[in-house]
Amino acid sequence: MQHVFVNLPVADLSRARAFYAALGLAFDERFSDDAAACVVVSESIFLMLLTRDKFATFSPRPVGDPSRDCSTLVALSRDSREAVDAFMSAGLGAGGIDNARVQDHGFMYGRSISDPDGNVLEVMWMDVSAYERSLGDEINSAVDA
Template identity: 75%
Template sequence: MSQHIFVNLPVADLSRARSFYAALGFSFDERFSGETSACVVVSEQIHIMLLLREYFATFTPRPMGEPARDTSVLIALSRDSREAVEAFMQAGLKAGGTDNGKVQDFDFMYGRSISDPDGNVLEPMWMDVTAFERTLGDEINSAVDA
């Protein structure tokens, strides 16, 4: 059985949100899109559902947060290189996103942080898994030897 992830995000202006995510290079699955929602295709198994705030509220018994003020989720999106992380950021900024000023720069990983026009946080990141495993292994061995 194929597993899928649908991340639901509240948005105030669906047209603006669609334009932003399209500018980042994502496509849309129109089968799951309409007047109150848009389905962003991240990968074959991962989708972001952009839901108008009123529609989003029908899915939860809890009060809805305000993404521009409160952070409830950080969506990390892997990219193929540091340069691809920067290209993602530039496309997002040009499309109305906000640079959150957060940079993670390690030998094995590079990441940035951008908010979409509604304040939902995306974190494009690149990781050299082999270097990460080597670094983690060195840290574990140092801790054991101490």
């Protein structure tokens, strides 16, 4: 099985841990210490919250400031539209910032929140079968034209 580890720089590890815990995400303490926290997103996807100093030891370039500049958008899927809104509510209650970017395409619904450090999380739900049906409708319309 392949695993994905997304490394995110944080200024205050305790604050970051509290934010991600409020989202209902668990931590793998085997890979956590006073400079890092391993957030379990799924069986194969993890967010590594790293202090800026720790992050710098991995980066070949200077560490950017996610509160000013965006270089990564982490997209996380949820099981329903309601779960997207619940994720947002939990994150806002834990100090996140609503990026005021709602996407509602019927078959797909998404929102955007920044964690307290400015790292952007795009949380979304998609009904894949409805999307596939819409593609079929577009193809049929093009053929009929």
